[in-house]
Amino acid sequence: MTIRELARICGVAVSTVSRAMNDRSDVNPETRARIRAAAERHGYVPNASARRLKIGTTQTISVVIQGELGQLLIEVLEHLGLAFADAGYDTVLSHVAEQHATAGTVERIVREGKFDGVVFLGRYGSADREASSQLSRRLAEIDVPMVFCTTPDYSGAASLHSSISVDDQTGAYELTSHLIAHGHRRIAFVGGGTERDGEHAWALRLAGYRAALGAAGISFDEELVVPSVLPDQLYTMRNGYESVAQWPGSGIPGDVTAIMAVCDAAAVGAARALSEAGRRVPDEVSLVGFDGLDIGKYHVPRITTVAQPLAEIAQSTARVLLATMREPDRAIEQVWIRGRVVEGESVRLLT
Amino acid sequence: MTIRELARICGVAVSTVSRAMNDRSDVNPETRARIRAAAERHGYVPNASARRLKIGTTQTISVVIQGELGQLLIEVLEHLGLAFADAGYDTVLSHVAEQHATAGTVERIVREGKFDGVVFLGRYGSADREASSQLSRRLAEIDVPMVFCTTPDYSGAASLHSSISVDDQTGAYELTSHLIAHGHRRIAFVGGGTERDGEHAWALRLAGYRAALGAAGISFDEELVVPSVLPDQLYTMRNGYESVAQWPGSGIPGDVTAIMAVCDAAAVGAARALSEAGRRVPDEVSLVGFDGLDIGKYHVPRITTVAQPLAEIAQSTARVLLATMREPDRAIEQVWIRGRVVEGESVRLLT
């Protein structure tokens, strides 16, 4: 069913049908009603491609997620969907599998013109820092509005794209301070990556951890930073599990009284590894995560964490992207939203 | 950058550019190389809408998920993405928030012509059975190939759409038999819905549970079926938790030795509720889930479950949909794929 067929059925011109379908004011209310009734009856929906070609807008935002799809990103995605729907946009997830995560794939998605705006969620580009930075610069040359959510844009010194994230560093600082206030001094950081470049979420969390130790006069011990054995799957249970299970040297040092995992999922995995090693949480080892997901909430013991304000992060992302769509030359902005420490049952008070 | 501009830059006709970009054989290899190099240099990517309008194919499959986005569906989505990519199709998730889950929304997504095929994943339609059935019949009239994955199509007696799912009933049968073989006879089923219409995954699992009891000569006790207190969020930790915490009557009967949760997530929630009630798993109560997700794997104790062959389910879904796209009048088929009981640490052998 095309607009021409419907026009013939209704005995009007295609332009009139178009006006009726688009709720233009310059059409007789009765004509409008008649046409819309006929459209409904025949299941006519304007062809999105033709409309887009003519009008230059798809009313669709793409959310690009690369690699693993964790619960955190999924929840942000849900909130993004709601926020964009409020503004009249459809949201569509373009998931790029790890295998296909090349600059070309990402660039094609953006350039094809299927979308009015793009949100890069969680991660993008390759592990190679230079390649990611180059992708970021290439993307900046495409005139499709885009924004980065829960990930920096890796473009180097001067940011080329706006980004919205939880304030990882402050959150980790507060969480570490919480542990310190409970008497812990030998605190391990588990499951981060290896390049300490300060832009990844885990690196910012590590920086916050370090700063809190420093503020409390506790010396930083490189031995207590246990990097992930699965750098491609940082934010997973498996990462937390394997990283603790394969603790370098002769296993978990006996004097470690608390472990900070890179996220809640990793904390749950770490808890399992600790259990297998015969170390009880929190009686023998305290444990904290990051994110505030259900997985930590229903864990026994409930994991103390920093809850990310996901709805707020999503709304802020939508706001920045929509503003950039209206005003392409708008200034780049980096938004950091504070999380909140949520006490669970996984931290023991040392006396 | 349009095809016309690129044609002028290269000093050829637009038709030649088109041929070069589409890898047609009837173009001079040198011309082709020159054009493609120029396209790369200028970041030219053919406009997807114009292409689609002309050619009638988007090379894009939409996966529609309605309401909650759980880990199981996400993993199926990842596998679907890989399977369709192998066939040269992009996959896009069109998530429909619970608030917007009307027949109109779904129908619009399908009719707009943005997609060559549609996979309904996990659930669709409203809670109202009649409305869902009506939607199913309306969808059947749209000539976009579609298939249902991990959900039946609710169209009533005669199926109007193909569907691919794990064999829920057999899985639950085997899992229940596993419990019975371990000496359990008072086994509760926790977290299912209320309408026992036999089509939902949970209802099929309940049917399998019941059949296994019958086969073992254990009488079915309605009291041991504890329906969800959160019918809209069946496959969540929260459902398992609340359903056990708010067990009807005077709480968990003392003679219940095992609980079968509607899925792994619910089992984890149930475990937390049991812990709060002072009942240890598996020492005092055994517990099983369904799905085979990481959440159960890293739980302490590891949850005994039925692992769904997600890759196989996704591949089968892609195969059926692609076949339907090639051959629209192809027969409807219902595919049930067997899962596999995976023993964890959550079932105690009663002696």
Added chain:
DNA sequence: CTGAAAGCGCTTACAG
């Protein structure tokens, strides 16, 4: 192997 032209289904000035 290459080019000129028609047309996919829409929307939007432009007339009336």
Added chain:
DNA sequence: CTGAAAGCGCTTACAG
């Protein structure tokens, strides 16, 4: 308030 016509950016017979 309605209609006829142009054109969005492509692809594909049809000629050459």
